[in-house]
Amino acid sequence: GEFALLAVQRSDELSDILVGLQSAELQLELVKSPSQIPTKSPQDRQSYRQSQFSKYFRDSYLYNISLRDVAVQMSRNLSRESLVHRLVALRDGKGRDTTIGLITDWQDDRGIVVVRAPQLDIQQIHCLVIGDIAIDIPDE
Structure with missing residues (x-):
């Protein structure tokens, strides 16, 4: 089956990651994040990641x-x-x-x-x- 990935980025912050994901089986949709959305602090991102991994496991x-x-x-x-x-x-x-x-x-x-x-x-x-x-x- 075909897979789709929606990536949201501010500038080109995901470009290094997305290069490795390009394949015939993956439909990649790239969306620019609206500038009015506030940037999360590194601590907020870390805390969010931790909570998501805790849920996953x-x-x-x-x-x-x-x-x-x-x-x-x-x-x-x-x-x-x-x-x-x-x-x-x-x-x-x-x-x-x-x-x-x-x-x-x-x-x-x-x-x-x-x-x-x-x-x-x-x-x-x-x-x-x-x-x-x-x-x-x-x-x-």
């Missing part, structure tokens, strides 16, 4: 994923300790990101990563794409 599950069963991609070298609390895309065998998860534990000695995510068929996950964003969600 509210009814989530913990999955123990064997590092032998999945490929792991990350944009830069990170220490194992710094992987905890990072957002991660859970990608299926067809290369589609099926959901976003949150790394809660990384156990090199056992070859296991623990990921909090909405309910899904974990057997369909073939790759973890570790992001640059770390968030702290209170435990249930």
Whole structure:
């Protein structure tokens, strides 16, 4: 199916992100934000993001994923300790990101990563794409 994305930006603040999203399967609609809409402070944006992630992960599950069963991609070298609390895309065998998860534990000695995510068929996950964003969600 075809996907559509509506992006609202002030000037060209989203251009770097949108370049990576251009594809034949994605219809991209770009809208300029009206100048009379007030700009949110970085603290307000951070607070809003935190509340949205808290809602997203509210009814989530913990999955123990064997590092032998999945490929792991990350944009830069990170220490194992710094992987905890990072957002991660859970990608299926067809290369589609099926959901976003949150790394809660990384156990090199056992070859296991623990990921909090909405309910899904974990057997369909073939790759973890570790992001640059770390968030702290209170435990249930």
